[in-house]
Amino acid sequence: MPAFALAFASAVRVASLNLCTDELVLALADPGQIASLSYLAGEAGDSARWAEARRYPRNRGTLEGALVTSPSLVLTMGGAGRSSALIAERLGLKVASLDYPQRVTDVRAQILTVGALLGQKVRAQALATRLDRLRSAPPAPVDAMFVGGGGSSLSPTSLGAQWLALAGYRQRALPNSRVGLETLASAPPKWLIRSDYRQGEYSQQQAWFAHPLVRRLADRTIRTDGRAWTCGGVPMIAEVARLRKAPH
Amino acid sequence: MSTLLVDAEAISLRQRLSPTNLSIPAGSLTAIIGPNGSGKTSLLRALARIERPGGRVRLDGKDLDHQPPAWRAARLGFLPAGREITWAIPVRDLLALGGNVFASPRQAEVVEHLELGPLLDRPVDRLSTGERSRVLLGRLLLAQPALLLLDEPLSHLDPYWVLWVLKMLRETAQGGAGVLVTLHDLHQIGRFDRVLVMENGRIADDGSPRDVLTSPVFERVFRVPAGAVADLCG
């Protein structure tokens, strides 16, 4: 099966069922190889490449939904379920289920894997090299906190924190990975990396940012495109490069 | 000659009481009788200015609608037919509601005669309907208003209390107040000075108990032979 796919690279048509695999597909595949992407890829609030993604049919994250577009490869993350694998087998489809990456090296490996599946080894290698350059000489990290709505933050061992370290910021350990307003007032971080994910849409978590104790840290707040952090995948490469140029 | 206490002009209640004129002299004890739905309660409510009635009522020469609540509460006492009270207020406090004080001998008399003494510290929502009736009546009598409008005051009372209450109402009238009472049961009608017969929202007859009970109007309104209850007058 894989040899067949390699030999006829351009014949591969991939349906991606998950935002995180959408990112990989959009980064690596030729337009003709994309059978369908998941719904969120086309949402401005969730994907930086949403305009591009809307050119392709969108699925709702289920195998059945993707079948309409006659893919030869189905890409998903976090498990497609046993029944999906059986259906796929009966229909002669390949299903590739990636695990959620825990480390930056996992992301690198996934780039190469998906590149191989799509017959785009060259492109995948170029992307991996860009990532390697980031990892080769990371700046000395300074104390920081990543903060999303409602004070949610990152665990220091998480993937997001690893990306943050590559950008030159060390995520502080926080109870429940949450920063409270009292901590912001009494022991503020040197830098507050604030995610702007869906900041235009009202929610109580967004309203948290309007609290005076958060606003008074405005001069040490660095904005980051929250959409890349959802998956912590390919878009983070560009975001980390951008953050490296921010004040430390 | 008794003075005119109340002068009611064209009082009405939508759909229940046609415009009616009524004069009530001071010191009178009047009964309002009539079949169900004839407008007994409506007449009383229109006099008390409940539910935006039409017309005008002058009490002691002053238009009731234009008087402040303090003046009206002191001059006019109203007893509703439903005696329900939701709250567990002690009887003692209820009697005082509206500013009554257990001061004058007359007031101590009222409490004694209605045997409210043992009830003073009980919450009013735990009383029987009869006891509650006595408490509410007692409250009105304590306030000594110029005009008493009582809707079925004798219902829910034992015969002992029926007689006592009538005696107290008579004394109140003799003291100069005007007392109007709706009656469902005609047994005590002889004790009243004046009887108003209601029919379909208007006063059909107005006179002494004997005159009213023997009139053909009575027969028409109540659908009983005129002489049948005449001996109630005593």
Place this chain on the structure above:
Amino acid sequence: MSRLASLLAVALAGLAAAALMLPWAPLATLHAADPALVRTVLVELRLPRLLLAAGYGATLGISGAALQATFANPLASPDLTGSSSGAALGAVIGSYFLGLTGPLSLAACGAVGALLTLLLLLAIAGRRADQLSLLLAGLALSLVAGALTSLALALAPSPFAFYDSFAWLMGSLEDRSLAQAAAALIPAGLAALWLATKARVLDRLALGEDVLAAAGHDPGQLRRGVVASTAIGIGACVSVCGAVGFIGLVAPIIARKLVRGHPGQALVPAALLGATLLIGADLATRLAPLGRTIPLGVVTAALGTPLFLWVLLRRQGEWQA
């Protein structure tokens, strides 16, 4: 009566001080590092929380007492008339869908939601409804409004909205600013003041609407005023803190026990009691073990349910249907 009021005020003051100072440890550490920061934390974080707990609790207490007096129903309350849930629905629609996120416009949305629900209640149950009908209709409205609020949050543009359900439906005082406290408590304070001036008339209402009307007051106008003030007060508070249950039901009941059953005299004590109860409940959520957040509504339910059941059992057999 004044002795009771001073006793309640002292209890309230003590509890308020505790709420401001606890947990003590972070403040102590902070003071050692930078005393000025202690003031910042106290003023910007703990003070709004305390003010909201006291103000919201007082509003719930006085509104519940006023509703109970007006409807001659010992169980009428912002929760059981649906006004709290209606306020939450109004605030949710206003902020998540209509973009009215400023504190005062949010308060207005809450007030509109509460008012519409109360008007609907009066329309359904009728002006002279018996106690049971009023409560059933109120309960139904409360449930419907709560369900619609959840639906609205699920359909809102922001995917985080759904996680806000807990805060809206069970109440939360966390991380509120002084500006938000002002937006809630200024309208609520005005409403409560108006209600307090009606205490004597509401006492007279104990004798029935007819006796009140004969004495020259307008029962219809009184009811409309109580409904409007309740809607404004509850609406403003719910728009900032979400719907907190039981306090508006239980505080007036206890207050009436303290003032010998007079519904009108119970208004101000109910406000003081409500403030005390909510400050206490909020303190309990903050001192919870495991560092988890327990929604405010859970604590008030834990406090209020036993009391509520006790009231129901005592009235068993005396129910007027």
